[in-house]
Amino acid sequence: MTATHSPTAAASGANATERFKSDKLAGVAGTPKERVSLLAREVLEAVHATIRKHKVTYEEYNALKSWLISVGEDGEWPLFLDVWVEHVVEDVATEHRQGNKGTIEGPYYVPDAPEQGARGSVPSRENEPGTPLVWTGQVTSTTGAALGGAKVELWHADADGLYSQFAPDIPEWNLRGTFTTDDEGRFEIHTVRPAPYQIPTDGACGKLIAAAGWHAWRPAHLHVKVSAPGHELLTAQLYFPGDEHNDDDIASAVKPELLLDPRPSDNGETIDYGFVLDPA
Ligand code: MBD
Ligand code: FE
Structure with missing residues (x-):
């Protein structure tokens, strides 16, 4: 029997809450x-x-x-805080940087995604829906040095706007991968274009949005964490020009420096976007 389950706010919220507790619980x-x-x-x-x-x-x-009370019951504290508060914490934490702009992490990062080397595909289903995307880039330091052996961790929503491990019936590491740059700091990632993300309408955050008459959307985005020895960890998201929510992201996480410049290719699109890391 194959059962399909609809994504619910309570299920994705419970997963996000557990994820946060297992990684980050620092308390006061x-x-x-x-x-x-x-x-x-x-x-x-x-x-x-x-x-x-x-x-x-x-x-x-x-x-x-x-x-x-319902924010907690729905497990939506990670979602609520990351959508409406984290962007200011991120601004303050990174205002000293000379290198790449970053932005918020959001609630759906999972560490230790499968390693794919310097060039390869992100784990995905057979016939993964969405426009194929080939992303090339280089990781460098503000000193000018190319950073070989740097990690580029990528995670993003699928063409339905859903994240593996937070929505049902998606393979565990779908559209989550870790890439390691070659000696010149370069990488090449094959994936698909994600869809825009809608805050679940059936949970506490969705109820606030409806009660206030706001919209519930984040523009389509690719999440990354880029790290290299002796450098500050960069957490960023990349956005696609023309998305109607680039100018009014509910999570206030879009910056002009994070916009991609996709070019059409034979069967999809190519993007070239690299990262400049600040020495720690
Ligand atoms: C997301 O996908 C996201 O990136 C953020 C910041 C908040 C909610 C959903
Ligand atoms: Fe996201």
């Missing part, structure tokens, strides 16, 4: 009391000021309370 242990107190107080003061400014009612307060 290392944060000094003074810092926790300062940040918690100022965030609360901003909430209090909003309540006073707009005379928030009990009805609205209770709606907020039940919505916050």
Whole structure:
């Protein structure tokens, strides 16, 4: 029997929550009391000021309370934070960089995707839907040196806008791969063009979007982490010109430096985009 399951917010949220806990759970242990107190107080003061400014009612307060409960129940804290908060953290964390612009990681990264060498295809299904994409590039340092042996970890949604390991019925490592640059720092990746991503409409984040009358879309994007010894880890996303949501990404993660310049090829498109890493 082959059963197909529809993606649900609760299932993808639960996976994203588990993923985060297994990799990143740091808690507040290392944060000094003074810092926790300062940040918690100022965030609360901003909430209090909003309540006073707009005379928030009990009805609205209770709606907020039940919505916050549902964010947790749906496992959507990773999604909520990465869509509406992470972009500012990323800006602050990388403002010193001379090399490549980066952007947010989002909730769907999984480490240790299968190694494919310097040139190869990302793992995909037979007849993977989507326009074939051949991506060439070089990893260099701001010092000018080519970075051989650099890692380019790629992950992206499929032509339905779904991510393996977070939506049902997709092979584990589909459209997730690790590439290692050759002696000249070069790589060549064969994949397919991803579709735009829609925030699940059936979860807490989708309910906020509907209640506020916002749209739920991120433009199509390729996620990467690029790393090399002695250099800062670059987390970025690359975007396709002409996507209607490049200018109003719900996650505010598009930067002009991250736009690709695809050229038509015999059976798809080619892109050339390299990365410049900052020494650590
Ligand atoms: C995504 O695919 C994504 O990249 C981000 C940042 C948030 C939600 C879904
Ligand atoms: Fe994404």
